[in-house]
Structures are given as C-alpha cells and as structure tokens.
Amino acid sequence: MKSTSSIAPPSLSRAHVVIVGMGLMGASLGYDLRGHCRRVTGVVRREEAVAPTLARGCADEVTTDVAAAVAQADLVVLATPVRTILRQIDTLGPLMKPGAVLLDMGSTKTEICHQMQKLPAHVQAIGGHPMCGKEQAGLDAAEPGLYRGCIFVLCPLPRTTAETVALAQALIAHIQARPLFLDPEQHDRLVAAISHLPYLVASGLVAHVMDVAREDERVWQVAASGFRDASRVAASDTTMMLDILMTNRAAVLAALDGFLDQMQRLRRALEANEESFLQTRLAEIAKKRRDWQKNASTH
Amino acid sequence: MKSTSSIAPPSLSRAHVVIVGMGLMGASLGYDLRGHCRRVTGVVRREEAVAPTLARGCADEVTTDVAAAVAQADLVVLATPVRTILRQIDTLGPLMKPGAVLLDMGSTKTEICHQMQKLPAHVQAIGGHPMCGKEQAGLDAAEPGLYRGCIFVLCPLPRTTAETVALAQALIAHIQARPLFLDPEQHDRLVAAISHLPYLVASGLVAHVMDVAREDERVWQVAASGFRDASRVAASDTTMMLDILMTNRAAVLAALDGFLDQMQRLRRALEANEESFLQTRLAEIAKKRRDWQKNASTH
16 A cells, blocks of 8 residues: 555545445445544435434534535545445445545445455545444434444555544544455455355345245244244345445355355265264354354454 | 043142253253242252352252152153153152153154153153253353243143143243243254254354465454354354254254255355355345344344
C-alpha cells in the first residue's frame, strides 16, 4: 500500500459518512457511528423506506438520492449484496470527491477488490468484511453494538494509501471490532470453508429432510434443537447467498469437494463397522470444536 | 398392545420411580417428578456422585445399588447411553417386581425394543425417546422443565399393556412434553435424518475446516455465528453418539446417501453456473426451513 497521498481523508470524527444500504449491516453501523462523525447519511432504495429508517435514529439523514449523497461523502460504505456492490463501485465511484474513501462490507472480496482497482485515481478504496450476522436481516434486526468483538476483515488494494487503511482501522476500533488483514483470494478461500460451505450443507440437510417428509411428515415433528442449529443458515436470504456463491464459485466448489471427501471417509468407516477409527476421529473433531468455541468466546 | 394385565402398575403419583443414570436427561426428569410420585430414587454409577446428586434435589434418594433400587421400583427409567441401556435391559429387567414398568430414554429404538421383547413375562416395558437436548451434558446441565414442549416418542411393544402406555403418557403429560407414537424402525429412520445425519455433517464441516487450518490457522478466527451453529452438534459426547451410530447404522447410511445425493445436485448446479435452478431450489429450501421454525416455535 502507498504511504502517503496528496489529498488525505479526514479523521473519522470529522468525516461525513454515507452508508449505502440500510439493512442489518448498514443500519447497525449507522447506530454506532451517529454522533461520532461529522454526519451520517443513510441511503435507501425506496422512497417509503426514508421515514421509517430516519425514525430509527440510525442516521442523521436518510435519502434515496445516492448520487448526491455520495458526491458529498468523505467515506462511502457500501452495505448491499455483493453483486449490487460490484455495480455500485462502477456507478458511484466516479461521483466521489478527491481523496474520499470507498469501503465495502460485501461477503466475498476477490471480484470486489478487482473492481475497485479500476476506480478513478482520485478515489481511495479498501475491501472490508465484518464477520458477524444474525438470523434475521433488514433494518428491524439492526442494533447498536452488532460489531462488538467481531473480526472485521480488511483487504487493502495495492493502490490503497496508509491514510485510507488508518481510517478503516479507526472505524473498526470505534465499533469495537477486530481488524484482520487478508488478501482477497485468501479471504474468499477461508470464508468458503466457514460460511459458504455451511450454507450449502445446511440447505442439503433441509433438502434431505424434505425428501424424508414425502414419506412421513412426522419427521418435522421430531426435529429438535440439533436440527434447528445445524440447518439455521439454510434460511438465509437466497438473493444475498446467490451473490456470494456466484462470485466465489471456485473456492466454494473446492470447499465442497474437501467436505464431501471427509463425509465419504466417515461413511466408509461406518459402513465397515470401524468403530475404533470413528471413536478416535469423532473425538478429535469434537475436541477441536470445543476448543474453538472456548477460544472464540473469550474474545 | 394388550388391553389389560393381571397386575397393573400404580398411578404415577403412587409410583416409586427409579431413574438409572443421573445425567442431563435423568436428573432433569428427577427434578420434574420429585414430589409428584411416591418416591424418586436416582441411581448413579460412582460412589462419589451420590452426595452431589442428592444435594441438587433431583431425587429423594440417590444410590449406587442399582439392583436393590430396581427391585423396589414401580417404574424404572433408563437414562443411560444406548448400548448401556441394551445391557441394563438384560441385567436389570429380571430383577423387577411383577407388574413394574421399564421405560427407556435412549436415542435409538429398534435394538432397544427388540431387547425389551425378551424380558420375562412379569415385566412390562415400553421404549421412549424425548426429543430434547442441550449443548452441555451431565448433572450440571440438568434443570426442571427441560422436557416442556418437547416431543416424547413412545414405542410400545406388541406385548405392552394399555395400563403401561397410560403410565408413560401420564409421565409425559406431567413433564409437559407431547407424546408421539412411532414404531421403532420408523423412529430410527426419522431421527437418522434430523439428528444422526446432522451430527456427522457437523463433524465433516469441522474436519474440513481442520484441513484448511493446516494451510492457514486464521480460518478459525474468521469463523463466526454461521459456522458456530452449523457445527455445534459436532461437539456432542462421542461415546453417546457412537452408541447411536452403531445401533442405527443402516438408517444412518441411508440418510447419508440421501444427503450426499442432494449435495451433489447443488454442486453440479453451481459448477454448471445454473443460477436460476439454484435460485429456485435454494429459495424453496429456505422457505421450508423458515416455515418449520415458525411452526416449531408455536408449540
């Protein structure tokens, strides 16, 4: 990353922040930033969303006029689905003022950072992905403190200045998240394993139970907390998840293959009655899962 | 099931109930039954467990002398892992007094009900499986009200009398669970899909992340709530789960194959870029998952 820039962005407290997309992520960020920046503008798509979003108090002003808002911003945060972000980098980037910073919060990073590279030279950009989420999406689910304790991945471009990285880090520090620098391809490989694969697997579990239910509807009745947790992410917003899958196909396919290979090993051992192998392997996996939970919850 | 028996069991309120195994399930049952039955005896394996279990207040008395306890019982509830239950049916059943009832709470039912069929004619028996659980196991995790709202599967044997079924139903009503009658084979097929398969799948997910971590340890850092929920059951007690898998192999293998088939379909569609198929299919699955959750939480 570059060390200096002719026009540096202002500090976070002096910045006019424009958040494009006031769903779970955007509105939660607005709650945390409002009162701590010069101004927080929320951009919504539909005119009917302006009043209710403003009423929540997650922005100083709410507008549908994205072009006008972005032109005034010191920091633009794109909080929309991945393929919307890809389009918005193209359409909104050139409208930004010199030295302004574009940060996104999309769930995949390779295509987004690639697109950011093409921005006009006067616009600074950095890829971001906060690793938090909730069962519900949308404005109603947004809340102050959503990002507290979460990992917030940052992917600076080769052209990203140190001042831009510092601004993103100040934002992350303010919302009490924890920054993690990853290159975009590595980010996408890692989240394929811990997010995109679990989504497809949960969907496969539900699909199998739907098959079983065709024979016996009572299968839904006996499903309890184990199934509930294992299948929860299958209820995620399909449009958002499709954007993720289609912009991370290679890494998701590789994760699927790694997972299916593990499943075949467990299947063969069960079929062959290899109880001592299963005992050792499943105990090792259970221990790893418990250790992870223990470490994760101490952060 | 038979309609009458020469020696009928007493009503639940007059029954001396002996619970064998004071872990999560046994001790929780003890909390709910104590004071509502003539006497609740808890049986533990180790002498050191007697005092702490008694101190919890989940039984009127606690003992390691399972033979003496069972000989006095009107109702014996086996709350141990499946293969321990299989042995206990053999060793404890013959010690029970005429007309006494044996109920188990094991997670698979075919082998258990088969074993129950071999009990001496003077002992009544019925298979049971409450569909509830918690992340933690053991006495410390036990609590009053654990069974409230849960499905409690009952598998009467051909030789089970109506009075025995009525006693089991009275117990289920008292703990505010909901009875569901299933034959043992069907129970095992259904729970393979919604419990045993999700366990193996969660284990496969963790195993894949362990593979990824060998290349980049940071994968554990980026893992968030989606991975946490999808993989939670992988942390289950391995001994308990092995008992389940080994006594339900055929149904688990069939569930695995159905699931792997679903995963291959999703994989092929992603590889072939069939976005509209994925959109339709994943939206249908997401809707089913949301509908199930809605219905499940209204019970």
